[in-house]
Amino acid sequence: MLKNATKSAVFLLRLVDGHSPVLGKFYYSCALVDKHLRVLQEGGQVPYIAQLRSIFAKRWKRWHRPVHTLAYALDPCYQGHDLTRTEKKDCLEVIKKLSPANWAATKLEFDRWRGSSSASLFPEEVWKAADSNHGYLWWESFGDDFEHLQPLATKLLSKAISASACEFNWSDVGQVVTKKTQRLKDDTIEKIVNVRAMHKLEKAVKAKVPRKNLPKLDDVLDEFVNEVMEKIGTSGDDVGNAEGNMDESSDDDEQYELLNEDTEEEDCQMDVNSGLLQSFTF
Numbered sequence: 001m002l003k004n005a006t007k008s009a010v011f012l013l014r015l016v017d018g019h020s021p022v023l024g025k026f027y028y029s030c031a032l033v034d035k036h037l038r039v040l041q042e043g044g045q046v047p048y049i050a051q052l053r054s055i056f057a058k059r060w061k062r063w064h065r066p067v068h069t070l071a072y073a074l075d076p077c078y079q080g081h082d083l084t085r086t087e088k089k090d091c092l093e094v095i096k097k098l099s100p101a102n103w104a105a106t107k108l109e110f111d112r113w114r115g116s117s118s119a120s121l122f123p124e125e126v127w128k129a130a131d132s133n134h135g136y137l138w139w140e141s142f143g144d145d146f147e148h149l150q151p152l153a154t155k156l157l158s159k160a161i162s163a164s165a166c167e168f169n170w171s172d173v174g175q176v177v178t179k180k181t182q183r184l185k186d187d188t189i190e191k192i193v194n195v196r197a198m199h200k201l202e203k204a205v206k207a208k209v210p211r212k213n214l215p216k217l218d219d220v221l222d223e224f225v226n227e228v229m230e231k232i233g234t235s236g237d238d239v240g241n242a243e244g245n246m247d248e249s250s251d252d253d254e255q256y257e258l259l260n261e262d263t264e265e266e267d268c269q270m271d272v273n274s275g276l277l278q279s280f281t282f
C-alpha cells in the first residue's frame with residue numbers, strides 16, 4: 001500500500017518534468033493527488049501517509065501561485081468546473097497583471113467563458129478537440145469570439161511548467177558567447193539565446209507529445225483515487241476547492257516536524273530505514 005501511495009505524486013513529477021505545455025493541467029492534477037493522499041489517510045491502512053501528505057501540502061503552500069489557477073480555469077478541458085471565490089480572486093489578480101491596459105474587458109470575457117454552458121459556447125466536436133490538442137492550440141483555433149481573452153489564454157497555456165527550460169537557456173548563453181561574439185551587446189546576445197530556446201522548445205513539444213495522443217491527466221489520477229477507495233471501502237469526497245483542501249491539510253504540519261527550514265534545502269531527505277522515501281521533491 002505504501003508503494004501505491006506514491007503513485008500519484010510520481011505521476012505528477014513526470015508530468016511537470018519536461019518541455020510540454022501542461023501549465024493548465026498542473027492545478028487540477030495537484031488537487032487529485034491531494035485527494036488520493038487524503039483518501040489513503042482516512043483509510044488509516046498506510047504507514048507514514050500523514051507525513052507524506054504533510055510534505056505534499058508544504059510544497060503546495062510554498063510553490064503554488066495564482067497563475068496556476070488561471071491556467072486551470074482557461075484550459076478547455078475544465079471549462080465546466082465551478083470556481084470558488086478564492087479561485088476567482090486568483091484569476092482576477094493574474095488577469096490584471098497580464099493585461100493591465102484592458103483587464104476589465106478581459107475579465108468580462110473571462111466571466112462569459114466560465115459562466116456559459118459548454119453547449120452554448122461551442123458544439124460537441126469542438127470540445128472533443130481539447131482532448132487531442134494542447135490548450136493553446138485549441139484557443140488559437142476556436143477562441144476568436146474572445147478578443148482579449150484569446151491572446152492571454154494562448155500565451156499562458158503555451159508555457160512549460162518545468163524550470164529545466166530556463167536552465168537550458170543558461171547553457172545556451174555559454175554556447176552563444178564565444179571569442180567571435182563576445183563583443184556583441186547584451187541585448188543582442190539575449191535575443192540570440194531566446195531564438196535558440198524557442199526553437200528547442202518547439203522541437204521538444206512536437207517530438208515528445210504527439211498532438212493527437214495527449215494523456216487525459218485527470219482520468220489517470222482518478223483511476224488511482226478510485227482504486228484506493230475500492231480497497232479501503234470509502235466513498236471519499238469531491239476534489240472541490242484545491243486551495244482550500246490543501247491549505248486545510250497543512251494546518252497540522254508542525255506536529256510532524258519532518259521538515260525543518262534547515263533540512264528543506266536537502267530535498268527533504270528522510271530516514272532511509274523508514275522505507276518511505278530517500279528523497280521527495282516537488
